[in-house]
Amino acid sequence: MTSNLTNESARVAAMFRKMLVIRAFEEAAGENFFAGYVRGSVHQYIGEESIAVGICENLRDDDYLTSNHRGHGHSIAKGADPRAMMLELFGKVGGTSDGKGGSMHIADFSVGMLGANGVIADGCTISVGAAQAVKLLGQDRIVVNFIGDGGINRGPFMEALNWAKVYELPVLFVCENNQIAATTTTRLVTAGEGIARRAESFDVPAVTIDGNDLFTVDGTAARVISEIRNGSGPQLIQAMTYRLRGHFAHDDAGYREPGEAEAALEHEPIRRTESWLCENGLSQDELDAMRAEVTAEIAGYVDDAMQADWPDPSLAFTDVQDVGAPNMPGAIS
Amino acid sequence: MSEMTYAQAARLGLQEEMRRDPTVWALGEDLGYEGGMAGQYSDLQAEFGADRIVDTPISESTIMGAAVGAALAGTRPIAELRFSDFAMCAVDELVNQAAKARYMFGGQARVPMVARMPIGIRGGIAAQHSQSPEAWYTHVPGLVVVTPGTPAENRGLLKAAIRCDDPVVYMEHKGLWGVTGEVDENDPSEIPLGVARTVRDGRDITIVSWAAQVGVAAEAAEALASEGISAEIIDLRTLWPWDRDTVMASVARTGRLLVVHEAVRVGGFGGEIAAEVAEELGVPVARLGGERIPIPFSIPLEEAYKIKADRIAARVREMPA
Numbered sequence: 234m235t236s237n238l239t240n241e242s243a244r245v246a247a248m249f250r251k252m253l254v255i256r257a258f259e260e261a262a263g264e265n266f267f268a269g270y271v272r273g274s275v276h277q278y279i280g281e282e283s284i285a286v287g288i289c290e291n292l293r294d295d296d297y298l299t300s301n302h303r304g305h306g307h308s309i310a311k312g313a314d315p316r317a318m319m320l321e322l323f324g325k326v327g328g329t330s331d332g333k334g335g336s337m338h339i340a341d342f343s344v345g346m347l348g349a350n351g352v353i354a355d356g357c358t359i360s361v362g363a364a365q366a367v368k369l370l371g372q373d374r375i376v377v378n379f380i381g382d383g384g385i386n387r388g389p390f391m392e393a394l395n396w397a398k399v400y401e402l403p404v405l406f407v408c409e410n411n412q413i414a415a416t417t418t419t420r421l422v423t424a425g426e427g428i429a430r431r432a433e434s435f436d437v438p439a440v441t442i443d444g445n446d447l448f449t450v451d452g453t454a455a456r457v458i459s460e461i462r463n464g465s466g467p468q469l470i471q472a473m474t475y476r477l478r479g480h481f482a483h484d485d486a487g488y489r490e491p492g493e494a495e496a497a498l499e500h501e502p503i504r505r506t507e508s509w510l511c512e513n514g515l516s517q518d519e520l521d522a523m524r525a526e527v528t529a530e531i532a533g534y535v536d537d538a539m540q541a542d543w544p545d546p547s548l549a550f551t552d553v554q555d556v557g558a559p560n561m562p563g564a565i566s
Numbered sequence: 567m568s569e570m571t572y573a574q575a576a577r578l579g580l581q582e583e584m585r586r587d588p589t590v591w592a593l594g595e596d597l598g599y600e601g602g603m604a605g606q607y608s609d610l611q612a613e614f615g616a617d618r619i620v621d622t623p624i625s626e627s628t629i630m631g632a633a634v635g636a637a638l639a640g641t642r643p644i645a646e647l648r649f650s651d652f653a654m655c656a657v658d659e660l661v662n663q664a665a666k667a668r669y670m671f672g673g674q675a676r677v678p679m680v681a682r683m684p685i686g687i688r689g690g691i692a693a694q695h696s697q698s699p700e701a702w703y704t705h706v707p708g709l710v711v712v713t714p715g716t717p718a719e720n721r722g723l724l725k726a727a728i729r730c731d732d733p734v735v736y737m738e739h740k741g742l743w744g745v746t747g748e749v750d751e752n753d754p755s756e757i758p759l760g761v762a763r764t765v766r767d768g769r770d771i772t773i774v775s776w777a778a779q780v781g782v783a784a785e786a787a788e789a790l791a792s793e794g795i796s797a798e799i800i801d802l803r804t805l806w807p808w809d810r811d812t813v814m815a816s817v818a819r820t821g822r823l824l825v826v827h828e829a830v831r832v833g834g835f836g837g838e839i840a841a842e843v844a845e846e847l848g849v850p851v852a853r854l855g856g857e858r859i860p861i862p863f864s865i866p867l868e869e870a871y872k873i874k875a876d877r878i879a880a881r882v883r884e885m886p887a
Contacts, residue, residue, distance in 0.1 A: 297639060299635075328672070329671075329672060329674075330670060330671050330672025330673075330674070331672045332672075333669055333670060333671075333672050334670040334671060334672060338670035338671060340670075340671040340672075340674055340675070341674070342638075342671070342674040342675060347635070347638050347639075347675075348638075348667065348670070348671055348675070350663075351662075352658060352662050352663070355631060355658065355659065355662065355663055357631070358627055358628045358630070358631020358632055358634070358635065358659060359631055359632075359634050359635035359638065359663065360635055361628065361631075361632050361635065362628075362631060362632030362633055362634060362635025362636040362637075362638075362639070362643070363635035363636060363638060363639040364635075365593075365620075365632060365635075365636050365641075366635070366636040366637075366639035366640055366641040366643075367639060368617065369589070369591060369617060369618070369636075369641055370589070370639075370640060370641065376635075388627060389627045389628060389631060389659075392623070392625040392627055392628040393628055393631075395623060395625065396622070396623065396625060396628050396632065399623065400620075551673070552668055552669050552672065552673040553668070553669055553707050553708055554668070554707070554708050554709070554710065554732040555730070555731055555732050556710045556730055556732050556759050556760060556807060557710055557732075557759075557760060557806050557807030559707065
């Protein structure tokens with residue numbers, strides 16, 4: 234990369250690279266789902282990368298993060314190893330959970346990533362509890378919970394908002410509002426004005442931003458996270474975005490209006506960030522080289538995942554519990 | 567030794583653990599002013615402060631879910647749900663989160679929490695405050711299920727549950743809150759999880775039970791003794807893991823097994839024990855449990871649900887010798 238970049242351009246380029254890693258990871262996850270190597274459900278984060286990257290850029294390694302079913306981007310942005318994540322998607326040894334969890338249960342406790350989650354809005358209650366532990370232990374970590382617009386109609390979200398405010402906990406709720414809950418248009422099943430108003434009704438400050446604008450996400454996160462770390466109590470960021478793919482890889486999103494996704498491409502975050510970088514010191518050649526490097530990196534992880542060993546079946550019976558742990562098959566008559 | 571109630575003994579056990587380990591804390595409704603439904607938290611907020619004995623909103627999902635998060639983040643929370651019936655509002659957080667985090671995340675996580683959810687008939691609180699759903703949780707991989715039967719056990723088992731690195735479903739029986747017993751205050755040791763207690767030795771039949779039903783089984787054993795039938799009574803104390811060795815050794819000697827529980831018989835944990843014993847020892851087995859009806863309110867109706875000593879004795883007499 235050119236050495237005469239401003240600090241600002243270099244910082245944005247680093248964030249952009251992370252966004253490219255997420256995009257390439259998700260494309261590879263989808264391809265290998267259709268190729269039959271990745272089983273189950275793969276919920277891609279394509280089109281929303283600026284939110285995870287812009288938020289996590291402002292976190293420390295020891296801050297906590299809880300995620301949801303669409304968690305690959307959050308995990309990578311928080312610092313989880315994408316190679317281990319790819320191995321996990323393939324169900325192989327060396328995956329983040331050695332194949333026990335898969336796509337919806339990626340976690341990396343070494344970077345405070347307390348887990349993706351297959352149950353909508355359950356991360357909300359886990360987050361407020363983690364924040365209570367942080368206070369009890371006298372730490373200055375904060376907890377970020379990523380939730381989607383579909384999750385705001387579950388009780389635990391509203392319970393957790395109330396709880397976070399009652400105890401003035403250091404929690405940042407980030408609602409990625411991609412406007413569709415699985416296959417149902419969220420506003421058709423949501424009364425009132427939505428998430429920001431719900432947060433405000435609990436006296437939790439809420440701000441609505443363009444989530445596809447990396448600079449807005451980064452700037453808002455910098456301010457809000459600093460306030461929370463300095464004792465503001467919980468806050469909420471509603472980041473408006475658009476899910477460029479279906480709910481999961483095998484959803485062709487036929488419920489969309491014709492041309493809707495194509496029109497959305499114009500506002501998608503990678504294109505927008507790339508334009509800014511072009512105008513602020515990076516040449517198209519440099520950007521293309523970066524993209525090629527990231528693509529090769531992810532392709533390498535896919536190769537590694539193809540080659541990696543399957544877990545020994547005995548691993549199915551470990552890490553259940555200490556007291557009353559299961560017997561290995563054949564151990565009892 | 568001092569004489570104290572089941573509730574007071576639990577309070578003592580919690581107080582000892584909170585003094586020993588600053589990461590132990592409790593959260594639930596009405597723990598401060600009320601001190602818990604039976605005084606099992608009484609005055610502890612004055613000693614440990616409102617950040618460690620936390621009065622919460624009526625938000626069962628978050629009481630349980632916050633305990634999961636707090637356990638993942640390095641503390642040992644005790645989630646007080648007041649009634650196992652109310653804990654049903656938080657089954658998702660217990661079953662989908664607490665029980666599975668360690669496994670799903672490939673061993674990166676531990677969830678050292680206690681979900682305290684009293685069971686059983688206390689008298690006159692009817693269908694939504696009297697249930698005994700302990701079998702539900704024995705079915706869930708990852709959970710430990712404890713049902714203390716005496717004051718000393720409610721202290722010692724609670725201490726073990728708090729120290730355990732697994733999520734523990736801790737089910738005190740509401741009918742026992744006021745029962746008194748000897749507790750050795752100078753012995754701060756825990757009672758190990760997964761170890762049953764032989765309440766009464768016998769030769770002719772083994773009766774396995776837990777929680778308040780143990781006392782009823784002991785009454786039946788007294789009546790049977792006068793007829794020359796010697797019944798051994800075992801209090802399981804922990805349902806998962808249940809003390810297979812003690813039960814099998816006892817039944818191998820007595821040759822017959824009766825399991826008795828207050829919970830509904832159909833799908834109750836008695837069926838599991840009876841099946842295991844029958845498969846392993848091939849001896850006659852039987853179960854007694856509640857009929858499959860909601861717990862009724864009125865005295866004669868509620869009494870009609872209960873498994874009394876005379877029914878236990880009659881069932882023993884019916885069994886093949």
